[in-house]
Amino acid sequence: MSDRLSTTFAALADPTRRAILARLALGETSVSKLAAPFDMSLPAVSKHLKVLERAGLITRGRDAQMRPCKIEARALKEADDWLEEYRRLWEQRLDRLDDYLKTLQAGGAPGEKPKETKRGRKK
Amino acid sequence: MSDRLSTTFAALADPTRRAILARLALGETSVSKLAAPFDMSLPAVSKHLKVLERAGLITRGRDAQMRPCKIEARALKEADDWLEEYRRLWEQRLDRLDDYLKTLQAGGAPGEKPKETKRGRKK
Numbered sequence: 001m002s003d004r005l006s007t008t009f010a011a012l013a014d015p016t017r018r019a020i021l022a023r024l025a026l027g028e029t030s031v032s033k034l035a036a037p038f039d040m041s042l043p044a045v046s047k048h049l050k051v052l053e054r055a056g057l058i059t060r061g062r063d064a065q066m067r068p069c070k071i072e073a074r075a076l077k078e079a080d081d082w083l084e085e086y087r088r089l090w091e092q093r094l095d096r097l098d099d100y101l102k103t104l105q106a107g108g109a110p111g112e113k114p115k116e117t118k119r120g121r122k123k
Numbered sequence: 124m125s126d127r128l129s130t131t132f133a134a135l136a137d138p139t140r141r142a143i144l145a146r147l148a149l150g151e152t153s154v155s156k157l158a159a160p161f162d163m164s165l166p167a168v169s170k171h172l173k174v175l176e177r178a179g180l181i182t183r184g185r186d187a188q189m190r191p192c193k194i195e196a197r198a199l200k201e202a203d204d205w206l207e208e209y210r211r212l213w214e215q216r217l218d219r220l221d222d223y224l225k226t227l228q229a230g231g232a233p234g235e236k237p238k239e240t241k242r243g244r245k246k
Contacts, residue, residue, distance in 0.1 A: 003138055005138075006136045009132045009133070012132040012205075013133035014129055073213040073216070074216065082135075083206065085148070087199075
Protein backbone atom coordinates (compact mmCIF):
# COMPACT_ATOMS: atom_id res chain seq x y z
CA MET A 1 0.00 0.00 0.00
CA SER A 2 3.03 2.24 -0.09
CA ASP A 3 3.13 3.00 -3.80
CA ARG A 4 2.89 6.68 -4.61
CA LEU A 5 -0.40 6.65 -6.40
CA SER A 6 -2.07 4.82 -3.50
CA THR A 7 -0.62 7.35 -1.06
CA THR A 8 -2.00 10.20 -3.17
CA PHE A 9 -5.49 8.70 -3.42
CA ALA A 10 -5.52 7.88 0.32
CA ALA A 11 -4.57 11.48 1.12
CA LEU A 12 -7.48 12.71 -1.03
CA ALA A 13 -9.96 10.35 0.64
CA ASP A 14 -10.89 12.86 3.33
CA PRO A 15 -13.09 15.94 3.00
CA THR A 16 -11.02 18.05 5.42
CA ARG A 17 -7.81 17.35 3.52
CA ARG A 18 -9.51 18.24 0.23
CA ALA A 19 -10.82 21.46 1.81
CA ILE A 20 -7.27 22.28 2.96
CA LEU A 21 -6.00 21.80 -0.60
CA ALA A 22 -8.82 23.99 -1.94
CA ARG A 23 -7.79 26.75 0.48
CA LEU A 24 -4.11 26.38 -0.46
CA ALA A 25 -4.96 26.60 -4.14
CA LEU A 26 -5.68 30.28 -3.40
CA GLY A 27 -2.20 30.84 -2.00
CA GLU A 28 0.14 29.74 0.76
CA THR A 29 -0.81 30.32 4.35
CA SER A 30 0.05 29.49 7.96
CA VAL A 31 -1.32 26.52 9.87
CA SER A 32 -3.31 28.70 12.26
CA LYS A 33 -5.00 30.55 9.41
CA LEU A 34 -5.71 27.23 7.73
CA ALA A 35 -7.22 25.83 10.92
CA ALA A 36 -9.56 28.79 11.58
CA PRO A 37 -12.49 27.90 9.30
CA PHE A 38 -12.41 24.22 10.27
CA ASP A 39 -13.27 24.46 13.93
CA MET A 40 -10.58 21.87 14.58
CA SER A 41 -7.70 21.81 17.04
CA LEU A 42 -4.26 22.73 15.68
CA PRO A 43 -2.96 19.19 16.36
CA ALA A 44 -5.85 17.73 14.35
CA VAL A 45 -5.08 20.05 11.44
CA SER A 46 -1.36 19.27 11.75
CA LYS A 47 -2.13 15.59 11.45
CA HIS A 48 -3.96 16.17 8.17
CA LEU A 49 -1.09 18.35 6.95
CA LYS A 50 1.38 15.54 7.67
CA VAL A 51 -0.65 13.16 5.51
CA LEU A 52 -0.72 15.72 2.69
CA GLU A 53 3.00 16.39 3.10
CA ARG A 54 3.90 12.70 2.98
CA ALA A 55 1.89 12.41 -0.24
CA GLY A 56 3.90 15.32 -1.66
CA LEU A 57 0.71 17.36 -2.06
CA ILE A 58 1.97 20.20 0.10
CA THR A 59 5.32 21.53 1.25
CA ARG A 60 6.05 23.56 4.38
CA GLY A 61 8.18 26.68 4.51
CA ARG A 62 11.41 26.77 6.51
CA ASP A 63 10.43 29.75 8.66
CA ALA A 64 10.28 28.24 12.16
CA GLN A 65 7.54 30.61 13.31
CA MET A 66 5.22 30.35 10.37
CA ARG A 67 6.04 27.24 8.41
CA PRO A 68 3.56 28.34 5.73
CA CYS A 69 1.90 25.57 3.73
CA LYS A 70 1.99 25.53 -0.03
CA ILE A 71 0.11 23.28 -2.42
CA GLU A 72 2.13 21.17 -4.85
CA ALA A 73 -0.55 20.59 -7.45
CA ARG A 74 1.91 18.81 -9.72
CA ALA A 75 1.74 15.82 -7.34
CA LEU A 76 -1.86 15.33 -8.49
CA LYS A 77 -0.77 14.79 -12.08
CA GLU A 78 -0.14 11.07 -11.65
CA ALA A 79 -3.67 10.61 -10.30
CA ASP A 80 -4.99 12.68 -13.19
CA ASP A 81 -3.05 10.57 -15.70
CA TRP A 82 -4.49 7.43 -14.16
CA LEU A 83 -8.05 8.76 -14.47
CA GLU A 84 -7.40 9.86 -18.05
CA GLU A 85 -7.49 6.23 -19.17
CA TYR A 86 -10.97 5.81 -17.79
CA ARG A 87 -12.31 9.16 -19.00
CA ARG A 88 -12.33 7.58 -22.46
CA LEU A 89 -14.71 4.90 -21.20
CA TRP A 90 -17.42 7.15 -19.82
CA GLU A 91 -17.10 9.62 -22.68
CA GLN A 92 -17.56 6.82 -25.23
CA ARG A 93 -20.63 5.68 -23.40
CA LEU A 94 -22.11 9.18 -23.43
CA ASP A 95 -21.31 9.49 -27.15
CA ARG A 96 -23.14 6.25 -27.90
CA LEU A 97 -26.16 7.40 -25.91
CA ASP A 98 -26.09 10.66 -27.85
CA ASP A 99 -26.05 8.81 -31.18
CA TYR A 100 -28.94 6.67 -30.03
CA LEU A 101 -31.03 9.68 -28.99
CA LYS A 102 -30.33 11.34 -32.35
CA THR A 103 -31.54 8.20 -34.16
CA LEU A 104 -34.73 8.29 -32.10
CA GLN A 105 -35.30 11.98 -32.82
CA ALA A 106 -34.79 11.36 -36.53
CA GLY A 107 -37.67 8.89 -36.32
CA GLY A 108 -35.44 5.96 -37.01
CA ALA A 109 -36.02 2.59 -35.53
CA PRO A 110 -32.63 1.41 -34.52
CA GLY A 111 -32.35 -2.31 -34.93
CA GLU A 112 -30.12 -2.58 -31.98
CA LYS A 113 -30.16 -0.81 -28.70
CA PRO A 114 -26.80 0.43 -27.64
CA LYS A 115 -25.49 -2.21 -25.34
CA GLU A 116 -23.45 -1.33 -22.36
CA THR A 117 -20.02 -2.31 -23.56
CA LYS A 118 -20.21 -6.04 -23.61
CA ARG A 119 -17.55 -5.71 -26.20
CA GLY A 120 -14.47 -4.78 -24.31
CA ARG A 121 -12.09 -2.75 -26.39
CA LYS A 122 -8.97 -4.71 -26.85
CA LYS A 123 -5.78 -2.84 -26.69
CA MET B 124 -15.45 9.99 5.96
CA SER B 125 -18.58 8.63 4.31
CA ASP B 126 -19.02 11.22 1.55
CA ARG B 127 -19.00 9.78 -1.94
CA LEU B 128 -15.83 11.39 -3.20
CA SER B 129 -13.89 10.14 -0.16
CA THR B 130 -15.25 6.64 -0.72
CA THR B 131 -14.15 6.77 -4.36
CA PHE B 132 -10.63 7.97 -3.55
CA ALA B 133 -10.30 5.41 -0.75
CA ALA B 134 -11.32 2.64 -3.16
CA LEU B 135 -8.63 3.79 -5.60
CA ALA B 136 -5.95 3.88 -2.91
CA ASP B 137 -4.91 0.28 -3.50
CA PRO B 138 -2.85 -1.13 -6.38
CA THR B 139 -4.82 -4.40 -6.57
CA ARG B 140 -8.13 -2.57 -6.83
CA ARG B 141 -6.72 -0.33 -9.56
CA ALA B 142 -5.43 -3.42 -11.39
CA ILE B 143 -8.91 -4.98 -11.15
CA LEU B 144 -10.43 -1.84 -12.69
CA ALA B 145 -7.81 -1.90 -15.46
CA ARG B 146 -8.76 -5.50 -16.25
CA LEU B 147 -12.48 -4.68 -16.20
CA ALA B 148 -11.93 -1.75 -18.56
CA LEU B 149 -11.31 -4.44 -21.21
CA GLY B 150 -14.68 -6.06 -20.59
CA GLU B 151 -16.75 -7.74 -17.92
CA THR B 152 -15.55 -10.99 -16.43
CA SER B 153 -16.13 -13.49 -13.63
CA VAL B 154 -14.51 -13.28 -10.23
CA SER B 155 -12.45 -16.42 -10.78
CA LYS B 156 -11.04 -15.07 -14.04
CA LEU B 157 -10.31 -11.77 -12.35
CA ALA B 158 -8.52 -13.52 -9.50
CA ALA B 159 -6.28 -15.67 -11.72
CA PRO B 160 -3.48 -13.17 -12.49
CA PHE B 161 -3.35 -11.85 -8.94
CA ASP B 162 -2.23 -14.95 -7.12
CA MET B 163 -4.75 -14.10 -4.41
CA SER B 164 -7.42 -16.20 -2.76
CA LEU B 165 -10.98 -15.75 -4.02
CA PRO B 166 -12.09 -14.33 -0.62
CA ALA B 167 -9.31 -11.73 -0.80
CA VAL B 168 -10.39 -10.71 -4.30
CA SER B 169 -14.04 -10.66 -3.21
CA LYS B 170 -13.15 -8.28 -0.43
CA HIS B 171 -11.59 -5.86 -2.91
CA LEU B 172 -14.62 -6.22 -5.17
CA LYS B 173 -16.92 -5.30 -2.28
CA VAL B 174 -14.97 -2.08 -1.72
CA LEU B 175 -15.21 -1.25 -5.43
CA GLU B 176 -18.90 -2.11 -5.46
CA ARG B 177 -19.68 0.07 -2.44
CA ALA B 178 -17.90 2.95 -4.20
CA GLY B 179 -20.11 2.36 -7.25
CA LEU B 180 -17.04 1.65 -9.38
CA ILE B 181 -18.24 -1.81 -10.38
CA THR B 182 -21.54 -3.65 -10.55
CA ARG B 183 -22.13 -7.39 -10.38
CA GLY B 184 -24.39 -9.38 -12.68
CA ARG B 185 -27.44 -11.20 -11.35
CA ASP B 186 -26.44 -14.62 -12.66
CA ALA B 187 -25.99 -16.61 -9.45
CA GLN B 188 -23.25 -18.81 -10.92
CA MET B 189 -21.17 -16.17 -12.58
CA ARG B 190 -21.98 -12.79 -11.06
CA PRO B 191 -19.75 -11.14 -13.68
CA CYS B 192 -18.12 -7.87 -12.68
CA LYS B 193 -18.49 -4.78 -14.78
CA ILE B 194 -16.70 -1.45 -14.46
CA GLU B 195 -18.82 1.67 -13.96
CA ALA B 196 -16.32 4.23 -15.19
CA ARG B 197 -18.89 7.00 -14.82
CA ALA B 198 -18.42 6.78 -11.05
CA LEU B 199 -14.91 8.16 -11.59
CA LYS B 200 -16.23 11.36 -13.10
CA GLU B 201 -16.68 13.14 -9.77
CA ALA B 202 -13.04 12.43 -8.89
CA ASP B 203 -12.03 13.66 -12.33
CA ASP B 204 -14.06 16.85 -11.91
CA TRP B 205 -12.40 17.46 -8.58
CA LEU B 206 -8.92 17.07 -10.11
CA GLU B 207 -9.89 19.34 -13.00
CA GLU B 208 -9.74 22.34 -10.68
CA TYR B 209 -6.14 21.60 -9.81
CA ARG B 210 -5.03 20.70 -13.33
CA ARG B 211 -5.18 24.42 -14.01
CA LEU B 212 -2.62 25.04 -11.28
CA TRP B 213 0.11 22.73 -12.53
CA GLU B 214 -0.50 23.66 -16.15
CA GLN B 215 -0.10 27.34 -15.30
CA ARG B 216 3.14 26.54 -13.57
CA LEU B 217 4.45 24.70 -16.63
CA ASP B 218 3.40 27.63 -18.81
CA ARG B 219 5.33 30.04 -16.63
CA LEU B 220 8.39 27.79 -16.82
CA ASP B 221 8.03 27.67 -20.57
CA ASP B 222 7.95 31.45 -20.77
CA TYR B 223 11.04 31.63 -18.61
CA LEU B 224 12.95 29.18 -20.79
CA LYS B 225 12.00 31.17 -23.88
CA THR B 226 13.30 34.34 -22.24
CA LEU B 227 16.59 32.57 -21.50
CA GLN B 228 16.89 31.26 -25.05
CA ALA B 229 16.26 34.77 -26.35
CA GLY B 230 19.25 35.88 -24.31
CA GLY B 231 17.16 37.85 -21.85
CA ALA B 232 17.96 38.17 -18.17
CA PRO B 233 14.72 37.79 -16.28
CA GLY B 234 14.64 39.45 -12.91
CA GLU B 235 13.08 36.53 -11.15
CA LYS B 236 13.75 32.86 -11.29
CA PRO B 237 10.74 30.61 -11.40
CA LYS B 238 10.59 28.25 -8.46
CA GLU B 239 10.65 24.50 -8.95
CA THR B 240 12.50 23.85 -12.14
CA LYS B 241 12.15 20.16 -12.13
CA ARG B 242 10.46 19.59 -15.38
CA GLY B 243 10.14 15.85 -15.68
CA ARG B 244 9.27 15.23 -19.27
CA LYS B 245 9.08 11.58 -18.60
CA LYS B 246 6.45 9.27 -20.00
